Amino acid sequence: MSRGLGVLRGVVILVGGAVALWVSIGVTLNLTIARLQPAPSASWWPVGVTAKVTRGRELLTTAAQQPVTDIDPVRASLRDAALREPVNTQALGTLAALDELRNNTRRARALFRASETVSRRNVLTQFWLIEDAVARGDVAEAIKHYNRAMLVSSEARMTLLPVLAQASSDPAIRKELLPLLAKRPLWWKDYLQQLGTSGADPTAMALALAATRTDIRNPDERGLAQAILRRMVALKDGRGALRAANRLERVPGSTRSIREGDFETADGLVPFAWWMRDEDSIRAFRDTVPDGGMGLRIETSSGASGGVAQQLIGLAAGRYIMQGRAGDVSTDQTARPTINVTCETGKPLSRFSLPSAGPNGRSFRFAFDVPATDCALQWVTIVTAPAVDTNMWLDNLTATR
Template sequence: MTPEIGALGRAEAGALSRAALRQDPTAVSAAATLGVVTLAQNDIANARRLFSYAQMLSRRNITTQLWSIEDAVGRGDVGGALRWYDITLRTKPDMSDVLYPVLAQASRDPSIRGALVRKLANNPPWSNSFVGYAAAQKDDPQNTAALFSALQVHGVAIPSTAQTSLVNLLLSIGNFDQAWRYYAAIRPGATRARVRDPRFTAMIETPSAFDWATLSDNSIAASIQRTRDGGTFEFSAPASIGGPVLQQVQLLPPGSYRLSGHSDGIAQDARALPYWTLICRGDERELGRVVVPNSARAGGMFVGTLVVPTDCPVQTLSLFARASDAIGGTSGQIDRITLSPAGQATH
């Protein structure tokens, strides 16, 4: 039975199905096929009776399952439709290719989203798979954020990869406020007015753009390492090679900010010293630069001021390792970095 089959083909399918059921009343495929034929004849009552009979015989027939979903949707029975989604995805996981797009789109309706959240809170076997699918969709990340937030309220764990994907996607389309709201929900205590994880203790496996991101390539090595006192950022680059090694996206309100921190192992000529810079993401303007002096100076402490203008809502704080002529190249560690409104205490 396909949409292209005409009346003659449907009549033949109906006759074969009736013959099969006379020989074997438990022939679920025959009952389901006869239900489709009857439905095509607009005999809704008998079609429903036949599909109900097929449901009684088996919960594994895909025709019956899909009709049951459509029938529940047609009657406005959200709970019934989701119950059949659940049954179908449990017995036929490969039907996710057909059902996930419809389910994701339907979840834009708050009433359907609420029912879906309650269903996923029961941890069906397809829960993680659907969450991963939803996180990868780029057409409506705002809806995905609302769905994920509701799931977290109901105690449903969202994989860190899905969380990171959603935050970065919202940022990429310019939805900065919703990206931050969702990030703040998954990183309790995060604030827009300060750098996050100032002592590199979080050790996040899949960091988002609002977390520290190390930047490595075939030449430059950069990593966050756990230490006895918490954590530290380490970098190294061969002679004559430089570039960004660490960054974190900021949503700093306009104003002056004090950047300070502590380094170890940095020993370079003045023109090869690493530096922190704040770049406006909209037009790549440099909003300020703070050079990290040699660690032997001032006990490794460094401090400077950065100014955020009113026309730059999103910034990137980056550490740059400058190319060095030294035989051993350049290397060092940063074990503390703070960025907070000027005049406020840092910690």
């Protein structure tokens, strides 16, 4: 069995057995009074299915904690009731689970398949069919039942999505999963959210973004994409994250210079667009500048200082010129903000102190080198000076060879 199938099978192992899992995630039918009082209900309506399904589920719950000896009479009673209501998927599913408890897998499989034929909304049935497909090494069948379970149950999604996100590192799983994601099933956004929170394979994350055709013009989808990109960077695949960001923004090539350096828009993908700090005593925000356009306004007070705006770029090795325009910069050199360029690994490339400038601003430029190794991505960070109040602006920031 492949590692991916082993992870898929973890949907059962996670809670210590199939029966325990089925019960714990609340897949039982929302029954009427028979659900709460099966014994009186059986005496009031001895041929009814509801009470007998409930009794069967109670037995399954008990079996999750200790051996049971009265399976046969409960099963026989439920079988008789199911024969009277052969389209009752809950009866068929519970009957199948009892057969599984009796180690009759072949008959359990037949009954679970019959239960699914009646209704795909029976989550107990879908969970068993997942486990059965995994046990037989049938990835396509397992993914099919993952999909069906998550389409009909939010509780199932809570259990299955973390497992599926982990299993997607296996190429055999992705082969079946990606075409399904391309159809954008109801749970596709939940899946991307899971990847952005706990995904472990950057390749799987990038492929999921591509398969779902994530539209960054939509604020919700842009947020999902940004979470995945940040996760990829945290997992040390910044280059893969950069390529994914370029595809999403339809930027050609596998390098990336400063985006939105004119600060006119805020449509990029963090961390490959500007992250701006926003606190009471230190903040960066888009604002009008003297030339009439938009620029970056930086304000600090009460001695607050530190990184106030940041962007991740991906320049190829070589020598570059960074230039821009700044205004309202102090004449005191120790009170001036700096633009710091570092490799993603933390290696410093440049620390440039902005020149003093009046309200109308002045241009600046400085050079820095990107090494050929261990510096695939670079951070551009604007840092304010310590222990002084700042109220300055920055605009037209570019980095070119």
